[in-house]
Amino acid sequence: MSITLDKITKSYGKQIIVNDVSLEIKTGELFVLLGASGSGKSTLLRLIAGLLPADNGRVSLDGRDVTDLPPQERNTGFVFQNYSLFRQMTTAQNIGFGLDIRKQPRALVDKRVNELLQLIGLDGLGDRMPWQLSGGQQQRVALARALAYQPSVLLLDEPFGALDVKIRAQLRQNLREIQKALNVTTILVTHDQDEAFELADRIGIIEGGKLLEVGTPNTLYRRPQTRFAATFLGAANLIPGQRNGTHVYLGKTSLVAPPQTDHLSGQPVELLIRPEEVELALKREDLQGQLVGRGIVQQVGFAGPFERVVVRLDDHNFEPIQVLLSPEKVRSLAIEINSPVWVGLRDYHLLPANCP
Amino acid sequence: MTSYPLNPTGNISLPARRTQPSWGKWGLRFAAIIYLAAFVAVPVIVINVEGLRSGWELFWASLVRPAALNAIWLTLWTAALMTVINVVMGTLTAYVLVSYRFPGKEILNTLVDLPFAIPTLVTGVMLVLLYGPQTPIGSFFDKSLGIKLIFAPPGIIIALLFVGYPFVIRAVQPVLLTLEPNQQDAAQTLGASDWYTFRRVIFPAIRPAVVTGGLLSFARALGEFGAIVIVAIRPQVATVYLYGQVEGGNMQAASAVSVVLLLIAFIITLTVDLVESRRHA
Amino acid sequence: MREITPRKPLHFFILGIALLYIAVLLLAPIVTIVQKALANGFQPVIASLSEPNVIHALQVTFVMTLGAVLLNTVFGIIIAWVLTRQRFRGRRFLNILVDIPFVFSPVIAGYSLIVLFGRDGWFTPTVFPIVFALPGILLAKTFVSLPFVTREVGPVLATLDTEPEAAAYTMGASQWLTFRRIILPNIWPGIMYGVVLTLARALGEFGAVAVVGGGIEGQTETATMFVFRALNDRNNVGAYSMSLLLGVTAIVVLIVMRLLRRSIVREQTAYVNHT
Numbered sequence: 001m002s003i004t005l006d007k008i009t010k011s012y013g014k015q016i017i018v019n020d021v022s023l024e025i026k027t028g029e030l031f032v033l034l035g036a037s038g039s040g041k042s043t044l045l046r047l048i049a050g051l052l053p054a055d056n057g058r059v060s061l062d063g064r065d066v067t068d069l070p071p072q073e074r075n076t077g078f079v080f081q082n083y084s085l086f087r088q089m090t091t092a093q094n095i096g097f098g099l100d101i102r103k104q105p106r107a108l109v110d111k112r113v114n115e116l117l118q119l120i121g122l123d124g125l126g127d128r129m130p131w132q133l134s135g136g137q138q139q140r141v142a143l144a145r146a147l148a149y150q151p152s153v154l155l156l157d158e159p160f161g162a163l164d165v166k167i168r169a170q171l172r173q174n175l176r177e178i179q180k181a182l183n184v185t186t187i188l189v190t191h192d193q194d195e196a197f198e199l200a201d202r203i204g205i206i207e208g209g210k211l212l213e214v215g216t217p218n219t220l221y222r223r224p225q226t227r228f229a230a231t232f233l234g235a236a237n238l239i240p241g242q243r244n245g246t247h248v249y250l251g252k253t254s255l256v257a258p259p260q261t262d263h264l265s266g267q268p269v270e271l272l273i274r275p276e277e278v279e280l281a282l283k284r285e286d287l288q289g290q291l292v293g294r295g296i297v298q299q300v301g302f303a304g305p306f307e308r309v310v311v312r313l314d315d316h317n318f319e320p321i322q323v324l325l326s327p328e329k330v331r332s333l334a335i336e337i338n339s340p341v342w343v344g345l346r347d348y349h350l351l352p353a354n355c356p
Numbered sequence: 357m358t359s360y361p362l363n364p365t366g367n368i369s370l371p372a373r374r375t376q377p378s379w380g381k382w383g384l385r386f387a388a389i390i391y392l393a394a395f396v397a398v399p400v401i402v403i404n405v406e407g408l409r410s411g412w413e414l415f416w417a418s419l420v421r422p423a424a425l426n427a428i429w430l431t432l433w434t435a436a437l438m439t440v441i442n443v444v445m446g447t448l449t450a451y452v453l454v455s456y457r458f459p460g461k462e463i464l465n466t467l468v469d470l471p472f473a474i475p476t477l478v479t480g481v482m483l484v485l486l487y488g489p490q491t492p493i494g495s496f497f498d499k500s501l502g503i504k505l506i507f508a509p510p511g512i513i514i515a516l517l518f519v520g521y522p523f524v525i526r527a528v529q530p531v532l533l534t535l536e537p538n539q540q541d542a543a544q545t546l547g548a549s550d551w552y553t554f555r556r557v558i559f560p561a562i563r564p565a566v567v568t569g570g571l572l573s574f575a576r577a578l579g580e581f582g583a584i585v586i587v588a589i590r591p592q593v594a595t596v597y598l599y600g601q602v603e604g605g606n607m608q609a610a611s612a613v614s615v616v617l618l619l620i621a622f623i624i625t626l627t628v629d630l631v632e633s634r635r636h637a
Numbered sequence: 638m639r640e641i642t643p644r645k646p647l648h649f650f651i652l653g654i655a656l657l658y659i660a661v662l663l664l665a666p667i668v669t670i671v672q673k674a675l676a677n678g679f680q681p682v683i684a685s686l687s688e689p690n691v692i693h694a695l696q697v698t699f700v701m702t703l704g705a706v707l708l709n710t711v712f713g714i715i716i717a718w719v720l721t722r723q724r725f726r727g728r729r730f731l732n733i734l735v736d737i738p739f740v741f742s743p744v745i746a747g748y749s750l751i752v753l754f755g756r757d758g759w760f761t762p763t764v765f766p767i768v769f770a771l772p773g774i775l776l777a778k779t780f781v782s783l784p785f786v787t788r789e790v791g792p793v794l795a796t797l798d799t800e801p802e803a804a805a806y807t808m809g810a811s812q813w814l815t816f817r818r819i820i821l822p823n824i825w826p827g828i829m830y831g832v833v834l835t836l837a838r839a840l841g842e843f844g845a846v847a848v849v850g851g852g853i854e855g856q857t858e859t860a861t862m863f864v865f866r867a868l869n870d871r872n873n874v875g876a877y878s879m880s881l882l883l884g885v886t887a888i889v890v891l892i893v894m895r896l897l898r899r900s901i902v903r904e905q906t907a908y909v910n911h912t
Contacts, residue, residue, distance in 0.1 A: 475841025579742030581844035
């Protein structure tokens with residue numbers, strides 16, 4: 001394991017910022033810590049880097065217990081949201097700083113700085129001062145600076161937060177390539193679930209200082225274990241029901257219970273349905289997934305590449321269901337407000353009713 | 357993807373472990389405390405202990421002597437009058453320096469710091485040369501208006517005005533600079549006059565800074581010596597009286613007046629600290 | 638606030654009052670001293686400033702001022718650091734202590750040194766004298782100019798972005814190295830500004846130095862005390878010449894201050910504009 005956190009806790013006064021977090025991250029993995037602002041994700045990153053002392057728990061990097069070591073001796077690479085380049089040093093001096101600290105020979109430093117400048121696509125800009133670079137370029141220099149001395153782990157704190165959307169997409173791509181090429185174990189902190197989906201090998205969802213759930217993007221999106229993860233990672237319809245035997249009962253409707261939910265048998269549950277997994281049809285037999293019932297279209301709205309449709313189910317008093325359909329599908333069904341439709345589900349998932 | 361040139365070129369390790377200076381933190385704190393204790397706290401304590409060493413009665417007796425009382429009174433009223441003028445003129449100057457565009461502004465902005473830079477003794481010399489009894493201005497005031505400038509309270513006030521001028525300006529100017537122009541624009545679009553805008557929008561924002569600057573110039577005036585000893589060795593303000601007592605070896609009298617001046621200065625420092633910390637809160 | 642070009646009569650009236658006040662209060666005295674001192678040309682000024690006791694006074698002033706500036710710069714930075722970067726009980730009290738020399742009459746400061754180290758003082762020194770001697774002058778000058786470096790460096794340190802420091806720490810830089818390479822370049826203009834103010838204050842100090850130094854000609858006499866004695870001795874040429882020299886020095890100090898302040902502002906705006 002490249003990074004091992006064992007019951008890390010940090011509070012300020014009475015407020016617990018990071019609460020009993022344990023986590024193992026494999027060598028070469030890109031792990032994304034996802035959470036809202038104030039969730040404790042940045043604090044956790046600083047605890048790993050040693051920029052803050054933990055109240056409790058142990059941190060190991062590359063099998064070395066670093067809990068009692070200052071940041072200087074943890075050998076991490078840290079990239080800050082606002083780049084935090086040394087503004088009185090050139091780009092090359094910034095990148096070479098960690099190597100100078102490690103007393104590497106001049107020639108080697110120059111060579112590696114040039115390699116890194118090439119890697120981040122800024123060759124020839126080594127003599128520029130930070131303020132002569134664009135935001136995206138500064139961000140890349142910050143990345144190169146953190147990688148120059150081959151840290152045992154790379155820690156990124158909202159690295160793209162201050163950049164505009166286009167540059168952000170491009171830099172994510174670069175980061176992913178560089179990270180894989182160097183096989184450096186990485187933790188990236190963000191509040192942006194798209195960023196998490198695009199980059200992560202695994203995602204950890206943090207809320208109120210607690211690490212709620214860890215998993216691959218796919219698992220967390222489709223088979224979350226917590227209500228928070230379900231709603232934080234995208235739009236979700238949550239419908240209360242009861243799982244009994246092999247079925248889930250929603251009022252008068254029953255659906256086959258999804259696999260691996262036997263432990264919820266006999267319990268009140270919530271059915272998680274992603275809007276893009278809902279099917280609408282004019283005739284009942286056109287549905288391919290499981291039938292839920294009939295409904296009336298309440299709203300149709302433009303949502304970029306999709307149309308957002310809201311359907312109220314007949315004979316049920318739960319919240320109207322959000323549906324995402326392709327424009328082509330909307331046209332072929334001739335859906336408008338007050339159209340009656342049949343509603344089916346291609347995929348769904350169960351959560352225990354009282355989960356966080 | 358394997359063609360990146362960056363795969364390890366050697367094991368880069370950190371230099372051997374340095375001693376981690378938590379002692380450094382304590383050392384710095386210790387140094388700061390010792391330095392301030394030696395240079396600031398000790399003189400304050402020494403003066404107070406010395407002043408009260410011979411008991412309250414002697415302290416009181418040396419304080420209520422007419423010469424001492426007159427000196428303290430002269431110091432207080434000249435300093436207070438100066439502060440009133442200085443607050444008005446300092447605020448006005450700061451306002452002009454921030455909100456008007458005019459040629460020579462940069463030079464003016466430099467010039468207002470002159471009293472910080474020039475030795476106050478030299479200030480005294482300059483003022484005597486300009487307003488002294490033998491000068492055209494001095495003799496005009498004396499002969500035609502019957503007002504003595506130098507060796508009289510007006511000279512003291514002029515000297516204090518010179519010395520205290522930058523305090524209000526330098527306190528108010530930064531606050532004016534950070535004022536949102538939108539607020540003034542909003543007031544103007546609502547039909548407020550310039551004076552009304554200043555009174556209701558600008559002044560409330562700069563009031564704490566005006567108070568701070570005024571108090572600091574007042575405190576400075578209480579302690580001022582160099583300029584006044586030249587401008588008016590008589591009538592004596594408190595510091596000049598103090599100097600005379602020390603020179604004459606009359607330590608008890610010197611100590612008593614010192615304690616009173618220190619007390620006032622200390623109250624002012626605490627007030628400024630309070631105003632400032634409330635402003636930044 | 639927005640800068641406007643004066644248009645209305647009211648604007649010109651306000652501007653006029655400010656200009657008049659500055660002219661009367663600040664400019665007129667300077668013009669007068671220049672005029673008086675140079676009434677008979679440069680020759681008498683140079684002659685009176687070349688007298689041995691004047692040169693000695695200048696030397697004493699220079700060396701003692703330098704000592705005070707050195708002490709207050711080193712400790713001023715340390716105090717500013719401790720006050721802005723450390724949290725401990727009594728920090729607020731320490732913060733108030735720093736300002737006391739601003740409001741403490743220099744005469745009292747000098748007097749406290751006499752009480753402490755004078756004849757029949759609390760600790761009369763046996764190795765070397767302090768009162769009526771150079772060490773006393775150094776102590777007096779240090780006391781009166783103590784707050785400036787702390788008060789200039791403190792706000793800069795308090796508003797300095799600490800993340801570059803954190804970055805340096807994660808890269809393995811020790812605290813001292815981080816201070817030298819990362820922090821010092823950023824607070825340098827603030828330090829220099831504080832040094833210039835300290836210099837001006839220590840150079841021009843009179844009250845404290847007069848009390849503690851005694852103004853012994855050729856020994857503990859400083860530049861300002863020479864002016865005082867010259868006036869008493871009716872040596873007007875000497876007094877005005879030295880006043881002129883001190884005044885010119887003050888104006889040089891002012892210009893340096895302005896340039897430094899401008900470079901601080903420029904650096905800050907350059908940084909803001911590019912981020």
